Amino acid sequence: MQTSLLTELFLPLALALIMFGMGLTLTPADFKRILIYPKAVAIGLFNQILLLPIVAFGIAKLFQLSPEMSVGLMILSACPGGATSNLITHLAKGDSALSITLTAFSSLITVLTIPFVVNFSIGYFIPGGEEQKLEILGTVIAVLVITIIPVAIGMLVLKKAPALALKWDKPFRRISLVFFILIVLAAILKERENIVQFFIDAGPAALALNIGTLSLGFLVGKAVGLEFKQGLTIAVESGIQNATLGITIAATLLVNSVMTIPSVIYGLLMFGTAALIIFWGSKKA
Template sequence: MQESILTAVFLPLALAFIMLGMGLSLTVKDFKNVVLYPKAILLGLVTQLVLLPLVGYLLIQGFGLTGTMAVGLMILAACPGGPTSNLITHLSRGDTALSISLTAVSSFVTVITIPLIVNFAIRHFGEEGSISLPVFETIVQIVGVTVIPVSIGMFLNQKFPVISQRADRPVRIASAVFFALIIAAAILKERESLPAFLAEAGLVTIALNIITLLAGYYLAKLFLLPKSQQISISIESGIQNGTLGIMIAATLLKNSEMTIPIVIYSLLMFLTAAVVILIHGRRRIT
């Protein structure tokens, strides 16, 4: 994929804006929840940082994916939860504070784990000549479009809480529009090959989504966490930051084909999210 204004400028800026919006809803208290809910936070991080990449790897083996499709799925599996997961958790009557805390903490931790997992995938599944991610430069770039905007958002929320609250809804709407534009641009870029890509990656991406949703839920249930936290961990495990994944594939690796599993996942996850909301949203959570 040739460098373009979309991948070099708009995509990183759009992601930074989305993460800034997430920061506007975060406070220092969200990080204190690591101490308040250590078992829930630890379990949530394990499902995201360990279980998710492991499931992705096993599905790639099971479905026989190779090359760009396999690397694209591993990029997705390496990404943290995104702001969308917080909204879905809220609508599903999950523990929104836990969801926000997991998203925030995992967004910081995956700055380190993403280049390690992605480079492993490129070496293991990539084709000859695949570009590897330089670890230090990748960390710097991911920090620039995720950690720094989130930190700025948190600073603004602390210093100007009233303005931040008023800006929260418009920023969320704008973030949703940016996300939709990014997905549309990726689909347009590969529109001729999309049916074949959908046939190749559709089942494996929906399997990744459903398996991680169920695994997060039942692991939290096994550890006797409250129902609301079971829902939160389930959603944080199964709803990933697709925008970050697309940026890694399209901007850092300059490979539009690697975005296809991520784009397909980003579309299909809304169907499963709707089911989750229907199942839990009308129930009284205790």
């Protein structure tokens, strides 16, 4: 994907607005809940930060994805769930407080882990691809600017003007959905000549990653004795990734349209599995 107005301005701005909308729902108390749910938060972060990239790496090898597709899948695995996972958890009758807490912490931690996961995958899957690697400090700053700072501004609005934050919450949720659709359509349009083949090549791997991490998240939670609602929440946080961030990293920081495809396909598929989770969670509740 060549550098353009889309990759240089629209993608980062759209993601920043989405993260601002998420900040409108966060309070400092969400960061203190680690003291209330230490085991659940630890398991959730373990799944998101460590287990997910390991599973993605195994799937990329198992499905023999092309080097660029493999890196794209690894980029996606390094991105936290974002506001989408909070919404799905709420609709599925999961533990919304735990979901928000995990999103808050994972968003902070992945600012540091994303460049390392991406650079490892480029070095492994694309030998001699050093020119594509992310510059660590520059990437940390870029991710901070388009994710953490907008979240902090949203939290500040909630603290100083809670009525305004409440008024803006629904519009920004709708804006987030619209922006996600536009970003996906733009990525599909850019690769329209190859998109069917990309679905054939990367679709099974993306679906395997989605179902695999959802299942692992729930099973790990159950194995350590978490209650159903917390296990469901960890499953959602493990299996619902911030596809918008994945597309932004691939298109804007790496300037590679093929690497956006796993995030595009995953972003479309995960809403199908999310509908099943919402139905299952609501029925159990």
